[in-house]
Amino acid sequence: xxxxxxxxxxxxxxxxxxxxxxxAGIDVVGMKxxxxxRTYNPVYEDGKSYIYGxxxxxxxxxxxxxxxxxxxxxxxxxxxxxxxxxxxxPSIGITKPVYLEIGYPSIPYDYLSVERYDPExxxxxDIYGRASGLRGLSQLKIHPGAFAKFGLNFEYSSIRxxxxxxxxxxxxxxxxxxxxxxxxEFVEKNRQYFLTFYLNVxxxxxxxxx
Numbered sequence: 001x002x003x004x005x006x007x008x009x010x011x012x013x014x015x016x017x018x019x020x021x022x023x024a025g026i027d028v029v030g031m032k033x034x035x036x037x038r039t040y041n042p043v044y045e046d047g048k049s050y051i052y053g054x055x056x057x058x059x060x061x062x063x064x065x066x067x068x069x070x071x072x073x074x075x076x077x078x079x080x081x082x083x084x085x086x087x088x089x090p091s092i093g094i095t096k097p098v099y100l101e102i103g104y105p106s107i108p109y110d111y112l113s114v115e116r117y118d119p120e121x122x123x124x125x126d127i128y129g130r131a132s133g134l135r136g137l138s139q140l141k142i143h144p145g146a147f148a149k150f151g152l153n154f155e156y157s158s159i160r161x162x163x164x165x166x167x168x169x170x171x172x173x174x175x176x177x178x179x180x181x182x183x184x185e186f187v188e189k190n191r192q193y194f195l196t197f198y199l200n201v202x203x204x205x206x207x208x209x210x
Contacts, residue, residue: 002197019070019073024066028059029060050100053187056096060173064149067087081155082154095180098130103126148172151167153167164202167198175192
């Protein structure tokens with residue numbers, strides 16, 4: 001979980017000494033604009049919710065390398081191992097156009113049409129709800145950037161070859177151009193950087209080479 005959405009991650013680590021672990025992995029997250037407000041059709045209660053003014057969904061892939069430094073080891077099986085983690089790498093932003101179900105000619109509608117959202121054409125009273133999430137996949141756009149993150153790591157598995165714990169921290173994603181999430185007439189500006197705070201719940205396994 002992070003302050004602008006949800007995501008998942010995979011990480012592989014290799015010990016380089018007793019308290020140092022080199023890491024490689026990838027994060028996959030959805031990124032919201034802080035001005036997003038979910039709304040519904042004012043008459044048709046069965047219409048799916050949508051974000052008025054949102055023109056693109058934004059997703060981020062973060063392949064990365066980094067290191068974990070273990071500060072305190074477990075003194076007993078039920079103890080907690082504490083450390084910190086840093087990582088950096090490319091931030092591959094992906095925008096996907098928002099498609100909505102539009103009612104015609106006016107309330108009450110005679111029929112629905114799936115259309116790419118246009119803030120100059122579509123308004124509260126003619127938007128029935130959001131369309132399928134598969135719409136717009138052929139119109140993806142890539143926004144290359146970079147990121148860095150730092151987190152505090154708490155590992156508390158009671159089984160020797162298992163991993164279980166929490167990590168809290170912050171991530172900064174930077175892009176050379178503004179990411180178009182909300183139509184300009186609805187917000188002061190879209191951003192080209194995203195500072196988010198996260199909580200990772202992780203689990204995994206340790207492999208011991210012999």
